[in-house]
Amino acid sequence: MTELDELQRRMHATYGERDRRRGIPATVAWLAEEVGELARAARKGTRDDQLHELGDTLAWLASLANQLGLSLDDAFARYANGCPRCGSTPCTCRE
Numbered sequence: 852m853t854e855l856d857e858l859q860r861r862m863h864a865t866y867g868e869r870d871r872r873r874g875i876p877a878t879v880a881w882l883a884e885e886v887g888e889l890a891r892a893a894r895k896g897t898r899d900d901q902l903h904e905l906g907d908t909l910a911w912l913a914s915l916a917n918q919l920g921l922s923l924d925d926a927f928a929r930y931a932n933g934c935p936r937c938g939s940t941p942c943t944c945r946e
């Protein structure tokens with residue numbers, strides 16, 4: 852089992868029932884809010900703030916993947932062999 856699988860299993864065990872009740876639109880709203888908090892922390896937060904918001908964002912992303920019935924591992928596969936556009940590591944696409 853990968854660590855991404857482990858994350859999804861942990862989130863399912865901890866919040867699966869609540870996630871089902873909340874539904875996908877509310878989960879997307881919470882994820883967006885957490886990304887906003889992460890953006891703020893990245894700009895002017897402490898390292899602790901940044902770590903906290905990275906954790907919350909990752910948790911909400913895993914909850915959304917669970918509710919969609921999708922695997923973050925499968926999602927990561929898009930980048931597993933380098934840049935999905937040029938196929939290189941590091942990316943050689945024009946910026």
Ligand SMILES: [Zn+2]
Binds near residue numbers: 935937938942
């Ligand atoms: Zn590229």
